[in-house]
Amino acid sequence: MPHTASSHHRTERLDQDHDGIRRAARLLRQGALVAFGTETVYGLGGLATSQRTVERIFKAKGRPSFNPLISHFASADAAFAEADMAIPLHDMARRLAQRFWPGPLTLILPRHAKSRIAQAVTAGLETLAVRVPKGRAVEDLLRLAGAPIAAPSANRSGRVSPSTARHVLDELEGRIDAVLDTGPCAVGLESTVLDLSGSHPILRRPGGVTLEELQEICGPIIVADHAGAADGTSHPNAPGQLSSHYAPSLPVRLDATHAQPDEAFLTFGDTQAETVSSSLTLNLSPDGNVEEAARRLFASLRQLDQSASRQGLVGIAVAPLPDAGLGRALKDRLKRAAAPRPTDSAAPPT
Ligand code: TXA
Ligand code: MG
Numbered sequence: 001m002p003h004t005a006s007s008h009h010r011t012e013r014l015d016q017d018h019d020g021i022r023r024a025a026r027l028l029r030q031g032a033l034v035a036f037g038t039e040t041v042y043g044l045g046g047l048a049t050s051q052r053t054v055e056r057i058f059k060a061k062g063r064p065s066f067n068p069l070i071s072h073f074a075s076a077d078a079a080f081a082e083a084d085m086a087i088p089l090h091d092m093a094r095r096l097a098q099r100f101w102p103g104p105l106t107l108i109l110p111r112h113a114k115s116r117i118a119q120a121v122t123a124g125l126e127t128l129a130v131r132v133p134k135g136r137a138v139e140d141l142l143r144l145a146g147a148p149i150a151a152p153s154a155n156r157s158g159r160v161s162p163s164t165a166r167h168v169l170d171e172l173e174g175r176i177d178a179v180l181d182t183g184p185c186a187v188g189l190e191s192t193v194l195d196l197s198g199s200h201p202i203l204r205r206p207g208g209v210t211l212e213e214l215q216e217i218c219g220p221i222i223v224a225d226h227a228g229a230a231d232g233t234s235h236p237n238a239p240g241q242l243s244s245h246y247a248p249s250l251p252v253r254l255d256a257t258h259a260q261p262d263e264a265f266l267t268f269g270d271t272q273a274e275t276v277s278s279s280l281t282l283n284l285s286p287d288g289n290v291e292e293a294a295r296r297l298f299a300s301l302r303q304l305d306q307s308a309s310r311q312g313l314v315g316i317a318v319a320p321l322p323d324a325g326l327g328r329a330l331k332d333r334l335k336r337a338a339a340p341r342p343t344d345s346a347a348p349p350t
Contacts, residue, residue, distance in 0.1 A: 011169060012178035016137040024180040025144035033060055033175075035154040035168045036141055037182030038133035040104045040190050040208050041161040041298070042168045043072065043151030044176060054120040054150055060175040063157040068123040069150040070106050070191070071130050074142040079130040082117055082148065083109035089196040095217050096194070102134035104187050104208025108195040121150045127197045137182040153190060154179075160305075160337070163188050163298045170302075188295035189329045194221070206329040208294075250308055252338035254331075256317035264308040266300060267319040268293055278317070280307055290326045297330060301337060 012027075014020035014034075024034050028045060031053045035044050044061060046053040048071045058065055073079040076097035085093070093107055111117065111128040122128055133139070142149060153161040154168045154176075162168045165181035172179075192207035194214060202222045203211060214221055250264075259265035259278035267281060269288035282300050284293035304316050318334055321327050 009174060009177070011173050011176055013165070013169075014178055014180045016180060016182045020180060021137055021140050022144060024178060025141055025146075027178055028141075028145045028149060029147065032177035033057060034178045034180060035162075035165070035172065035176055036138055036151075036180040037135065037165070037185055038072075038138050038151075039102075039135050039186045040133070041163055041185055041188070042154040042165065042179075043133075043149075044154035044168075044172065045072070045149045045151040047145075048072075048121050048148035048150035049116045049118055051118040051120050054118045057150060057152065058120065060172060061152060061155070061157045063152060065120065066123050068125055068129060069121045069152050070193075071117055071121060071128065071148040072138075072142060072151050073130060073132050073148055074139065074146075076101050076132055078148070079107075079132060080109075082112055082115040083128055083130065084112045085109070087197070088199050089201065092201065092218055093196050096196075096214070097132070099217055100209050100213075101132035102139060103132070104134070104189075104191040105214075106131040106191040106193045106205075106207075108193065108197050108204065110197050117148060118150075127195075129193065131191055133191075135182060135186070137180065141180065160298050160301050161190060163295070167299070167302065184295070184299075186295070187291075188297060188299075189326070189333060192329070194218075195224075206332045208326075208329070210325045211328060212325060250305055250313070251315045252334065253315055253317045254334055254338050255320050257319070259317040260315075262313055263315045263317045264304045264311075264313050265317050265319070266304060268321050269319075271319070278313075280304065280311055280313060284321075290322055290330065293321070294326050294330055297333060 014024050027034050031047055031050050033046050033056055035042050044057055046057045087110060106129050108127050108129050111126055155161050156171045163185040165179050168179050187208040190207045192209040193205035195202040195204050200222055201218045202224050204224050263278055264280040265278035267283045268285060282304055284296050321330050
C-alpha cells in the first residue's frame with residue numbers, strides 16, 4: 001500500500017517514460033506522495049483535494065502548517081475553475097495565463113466557494129495559489145492525474161530547493177512514496193508568485209517569469225516587501241519570503257569581491273584571477289548568462305556546502321550579480337540563504 005508509506009518505506013524511482021508517468025499519475029490519484037520535476041524545481045506532489053494527503057506533504061517536509069501550498073493544474077481552465085473569477089483583475093489573470101502558462105508563474109486568486117481544494121492547502125486563507133507548470137513529463141502527469149496536485153518544492157523545510165531527482169532523494173528518501181526523474185530543471189528557480197486577489201497586482205516572490213515580463217501585461221506592479229508585511233498580518237502572505245530560507249548549512253556572504261582564505265567562492269561572469277583567492281571556487285556562469293546561473297544556483301549551493309565543510313571552510317562568499325530580470329530572483333534566493341538562521345528549536349520558516 002504505497003499511499004500509506006511512512007518514513008520506513010523505500011522511495012520508488014520512476015523514469016519519465018510512458019510507464020513511469022502512468023505509474024506516477026496512478027499513485028497520485030491513490031493519495032500517494034510523488035515528487036516530480038517541473039521547469040522550475042522539483043515539487044513534492046499530492047492530491048490537493050485530499051486533506052489527509054496534504055497533511056502528509058507538510059509532515060514529509062517538516063513544513064509549518066501556516067505556510068500554504070501551490071496547486072498545479074493541466075490547464076488554465078482547470079486552475080480558474082477553483083478560483084472566484086468575479087474579481088477586478090480577472091481579465092489580467094486570463095491574459096497572464098495565456099501568455100505564461102504553461103510556465104513559471106503562480107497566481108494568487110480568491111478561492112471559489114465551491115472549490116474542492118483541501119483547507120490544509122491554503123492554510124486557512126481565502127486565497128488560492130494556482131499554476132500550470134511546463135515540461136513534457138509534468139504536463140502529461142497532470143493530465144493523467146486529472147486532479148489538482150498540491151506541490152511545494154521537494155526539499156526539507158527551510159533548505160535549498162531541489163533541481164534534480166538526486167537532490168530530492170538526498171532529503172526525502174523514505175519520507176515520500178515515489179520520485180519521477182524528469183532530469184534537471186530547465187529554469188532552476190521557483191515560479192514567480194503574483195497576487196491578483198486585490199485591486200492591484202502584487203509581486204509576492206520573484207521567480208522564473210521576470211518582473212519586466214509581467215509589467216508588459218500588467219502595467220505597474222507593487223513589489224511586496226519581504227515577509228508579506230503588505231497585508232499587515234503576522235503570518236506572511238508568502239512565507240517563502242521569510243528571511244531564512246534556501247539555507248545551506250554554511251553561512252553565506254553576499255556581494256563579495258574577494259573570498260577569505262577560509263571561504264568557498266561562488267562567482268559569476270568573467271572573474272579576474274586575483275579575485276579567485278579561494279581554494280574552492282564555482283562559477284555560476286563564466287559567460288555572465290543569468291539564465292545559466294539560475295539553472296545552476298541550487299545545485300551549486302549544495303555542492304559548495306558539501307565540499308566546503310569537507311575542506312574545513314567556514315562560509316560561502318558570493319560575487320555580485322545583476323539586479324534586473326532573472327537576477328532579481330537569483331539575488332532574492334541568495335539573500336535568504338545569507339539571512340540569519342532560526343535556531344534548531346525554533347520553527348523554520350518555509
Ligand atoms: O516553482 C514553484 O512554484 C515550485 C514548483 C514545485 O511548482 N513550488 C514552490 O512551492 O516553490 P513552495 O511551497 O516552496 O512555495 C510556494 C510559495 C510560498 O512562498 C507560499 O507562501 C506561497 O507560495 N503561497 C502559496 N499559497 C499562497 C496564498 N494563498 N497566498 C500567498 N502566498 C501563497
Ligand atoms: Mg520552497
